[in-house]
Amino acid sequence: MSALGPLYPAGMSQPSQAGAPAQLPAPVRIGLLGCGNVGAAFFSIVADGQSGVASRTGMPLEVVKVAVRDPSRPRPGLGGSGLGGLLVADPWAVVADAEVELVVELMGGVEPARSLVLAALEAGKPVVTANKELVAACHGELAAAAEASGVDFLYEASVAGAIPLVRLLKDSLAGERIVRIMGIVNGTTNYILTRMSEEGIGYGAALAEAQALGYAEAEPSADVEGYDAAAKAAILAAIAFDAEVVSSDVYREGITSVGASDIDFAKRLGYEVKLLAITEREGEDEPVSVRVHPAMIPRAHPLASVRDSFNAVFVEGEAAGELMVYGRGAGGRPTASAVLGDVIEAAHHLREQSRPRTSRRRTTRLRPISELRSQYYLSLEVLDRPGVLAAVATVFGSCGVSIRSMEQVGLRHEARLVFVTHTALEADVQATAAGLEQLESVERVTCLLRLVGSEEEAR
């Protein structure tokens, strides 16, 4: 037995609710891999008798072993008597422990998490994880291992923290034909873009502010270059379309080239700029498109009003229509709450010896970004001399890209032309951008944004 004993009040096995069944099952014994922010929050929710998890759910839980890098380090956040007797340095000792029935993986990274999770699943122990790198890279392999053992492999917390997106797609929309998912799934970049939009400050100043507040890392590229969002996009595509998609399959652009003037221009046209993770498929046998890039989104769209570090995911289903889920995409307690929901589901299946539902994975064709059709915003730094616009317009025309509107902004020495196109093919727009950069009168293409929503709606 653990040093702490069952983490629920002694009287709890005989709940006092009117009409409730007499007996709670024996507590499900959990092994925790990693005990950072999320792990500590999870532990304290489960351990807090006052929180009444067992009385609310009929499922008592008990954390019996916790793997951490340094078991000797004091952990005052976890209470005095705390975690003492449960801590070990070796995660394999947690997975292998005969007492551990269910594994919660919160280490992050692909290895050794992948090997540990595989070992647990192969030993018939359900696994709950919040590790997006792991799920994005190895979802198919881990789901197959879980299915072979007839146990759960659940990962609600790996996408958008507390937002119940995985359950929405797998359960609520089971049977639904998903058309498109668009998500704000990275809180750091949404905070930066919100500040740029609302305060008119530049990217650098907004990033510095996010770093000062702890929303962005000192080395921010995982967030601002879109890598974090790309991992989540891969997971969303995998669930929505039963697709074999990993992070490196995702077309990815970050927000570093978005300037204050681009956001200002977007706002004047009635748009907000958001970093979106998008996955879509036109029909059952069509290829899946999955990409991350900053986009201009009409102000009336529900995603446009998602501010600061909040996350939200907008789902379009054939029958369900438009759905959006919104909430905290990160943070110890919100993420721990999502982990807890999964743990309770897996615990019920374990105690009732029922096999979880399985999903079917197929090899999937992906649609390359070059085949995307969209409207585009382009911003060019140009020399202020006669004939520039004619030369620029010629490049657009020769690539078959039709211009919807053009505006000159800025002063003489830093003249800038901004364009919004009609719906065009990405390949043609990329050719246009390359052609423009060949022009002597064009310094460079400073920003290229895709517009979200149909051209008709936007007018």
Place this chain on the structure above:
Amino acid sequence: MSALGPLYPAGMSQPSQAGAPAQLPAPVRIGLLGCGNVGAAFFSIVADGQSGVASRTGMPLEVVKVAVRDPSRPRPGLGGSGLGGLLVADPWAVVADAEVELVVELMGGVEPARSLVLAALEAGKPVVTANKELVAACHGELAAAAEASGVDFLYEASVAGAIPLVRLLKDSLAGERIVRIMGIVNGTTNYILTRMSEEGIGYGAALAEAQALGYAEAEPSADVEGYDAAAKAAILAAIAFDAEVVSSDVYREGITSVGASDIDFAKRLGYEVKLLAITEREGEDEPVSVRVHPAMIPRAHPLASVRDSFNAVFVEGEAAGELMVYGRGAGGRPTASAVLGDVIEAAHHLREQSRPRTSRRRTTRLRPISELRSQYYLSLEVLDRPGVLAAVATVFGSCGVSIRSMEQVGLRHEARLVFVTHTALEADVQATAAGLEQLESVERVTCLLRLVGSEEEAR
């Protein structure tokens, strides 16, 4: 066997996905009670082989019997060969049919739906319903019958249509201590309030427009007086707090007293007016508050930007933080999509003979509206004569209600005073309103709105 035979393509029992298990289970045979908008949409999604429900979920479904009022009426929307052989007039024949394994109840109203659902559950047949009146009135009784038989009683579609709220609360937030739920759960009133806010038109004109568009009934009181929202509030309270709450327990006000000038004033203060269903509880042993009334909500709040006939529900959990789900709260296909998610869950449990999770219900104390603490907006029609404000302010003061701001609006012959109070007790504000109406100089209190969000946040 049914006249139609299994409603999935013949080749489907051997799905062609790589790595998928070889065999689908036998189709789950469904009896449908009612075939209006939602029933027809559900039937066509299930019957459409192209929609691939079986291939996406591993669970083939077959509708084998449908009870309708008039089986002889042609139903062209359901295709030529259509529903012919499946239709019966007697719903009891559907429930009693030995072939029917699972019942989908879409009749609406409490009886005979209640008796039919009870009979099905007692016969060990899981039931899925979209009937909010039934769930709001009889949830406890029906859940107990389902538990006794070890089968599912699922009702995702009964609250907010396609929005996956029940699953969010029961599964994703299992174990979470819910603090508060605030929802826009009636599309008709949200459409009316949106038009009033955006076009500056009055309640009557906006209602007429909603009626012309089919969003509101000719006799609109179920929507505009808040009865529909109250049923949904009861269901939300029941799920969130395991509370025994029925529609008639819900404090209820509609939107008919909200005028264009009230909305205009709210907007100038930075608020939108929304009809909200609210349920909250301060602690595990505290009474539950459940109410429906128009409220002023700060513009930056995610609920404030929910427009037209969309629904959204905002959930505050102790660990999860703030979550919101948004979507189509009504309509045949969105509601049918929610029904389908439930049917697939119940079908899996049926085929795997696993008992669904049960919830515990306790008798619940309800907090009367008189104990609410909130900020308030009051609008008074007054005679334009000296000393009115002094008399009015005296009433506020003697009832212990502190005024935050006052404004006189309107012209000489229709003078109006509007007040926003500091946080006050509802009982005191009601006493104030009653006292004001006793004053000779006050014609009447035309509108009383509660403000949502703490006073500190709102400043």
